[in-house]
Amino acid sequence: MVNAIWKNINEGKIEPVYLLTGIEQHLIDTTVKRLLKAMPDIDDSSVIRFDLEETPIEAVLEEADTLPFLEDRKLIIANNASFLKASDKTKEKVVHNIALLESWLSNPSPTATVVFLAPYEKLDGRKKIVKVMQQRAIVVEAMPLTGKDLTTWIQNEAGTNGIKISPEIAQVLVDMAGDSLLTLSNEIAKIGMYMNGSGEVTREIVEKLVPRLPEMDVFRLTDAYMTGNVKRTISIYHDLLRNGEEPIMLTSLIAGQIRLMIHVTSLVKKGYQQQQIAKTLNVHPYRVKLIMDNRSIPKMERLLLILQKLAHIDHQLKSTSGKRERVLEIFFMEPLRA
Incomplete structure (x- = not known):
């Protein structure tokens, strides 16, 4: 419209x-x-x-x-x-x-x-x-755009900068930068300048030019861990370490993501919609959308168990002077049973 x-x-x-x-x-x-x-x-x-x-x-x-x-x-x-x-x-x-x-x-x-x-x-x-x-x-x-509406907006915004972007690459852009239209507009303009205002945007260009939001990386890391994909979990974790993220901070962010999942899951069961949940929890609607669309989120008992383990990891990290990176890595490699 x-x-x-x-x-x-x-x-x-x-x-x-x-x-x-x-x-x-x-x-x-x-x-x-x-x-x-x-x-x-x-x-x-x-x-x-x-x-x-x-x-x-x-x-x-x-x-x-x-x-x-x-x-x-x-x-x-x-x-x-x-x-x-x-x-x-x-x-x-x-x-x-x-x-x-x-x-x-x-x-x-x-x-x-x-x-x-x-x-x-x-x-x-x-x-x-x-x-x-x-x-x-x-x-x-002027409400936050999602799904096809957001993809169409990204493609139109790319067009105003003289470039083209497929729906698949538009989703890569959103996965890296989030769904804030102001942020996306700035990133698309930057990509357009890099491409001299012509051509098709590729995944390589997006990954080269667009910085990932920390919360998006934490979502990827948490999702990989909960689905049991150890290889992908460790790969994302090492990428974050190379980017200067600290294990203590990552533990806190992951715990925050788990708590958000618990709250969103609880509110969905009560019949709340995405915008209502975002307003109630005072978080960006896109973070809520990612959780609501995620079909691999475990049951409440498992989420609470993960949260309990993360509290133990946090204590370990704050009380050790050794290689903190290894403490969280071992946690990721251990199978979790609810």
Whole structure:
């Protein structure tokens, strides 16, 4: 959906009202940048900005209905549209004339584009203003992308940098860098520069240029250990040691990953969805997705046993002055029975 909206913006089909909502800030920022680029008479300094936590909506509408002075069309950014989410009367500093906004949305100014920013995970669909806004505005839902949506976004982003990337290599990129769109955008731009803006991205190029996130490596290490693949486990472990990771830190990170698996597994059984779990545990949704998609996660009893063993390893590592690398390596080589 967002790609179709961006396509229209790029073609100069600018609508009078946009609503950008969600927690994926990069999608919000990119949409605003595309609007700016598509309105050549306007630069960033001439964008009119309002903070709706400090300014009533009436001021935004009055500005929108005032004819522009030098440009054909104004670009107005109205941030923090908190009246679109569930009310918290204790935090409200400004009283907004919502009825006036509802009326204005039925006939918005033809000489202004007003962009409402609601950077929240969820809007209050029970509110009339939310329903009206969703009907009258062009809505960009800036939520974390997953699956085919994320792959399509990566391929489109690669295209803007003059390069091509297959779905398989896009997944390699995500496995190494995570699913933060800002991080992926920066990495794709770097790859595009390396390739002089042409050609097909290969696994070798990704592995050469993109640094792995430590948590991604720890996930790979933990997954290899729990599936009983000793050879792969030791190989990943040695790679991490060569990259300067310390056994004590790795033990702590692995234990954290196991605890996360326990919490996610428990919440899934209670019927929680990915975004709910991520919010409840205060972790990135992609980490939750990796665990939910992993069919090889052992039963709770085995996870608890691994955690118990890691506590013992942690004590050993902190009380020995010998080769700490060997302590964790022996742990990885021992078969685990629940």
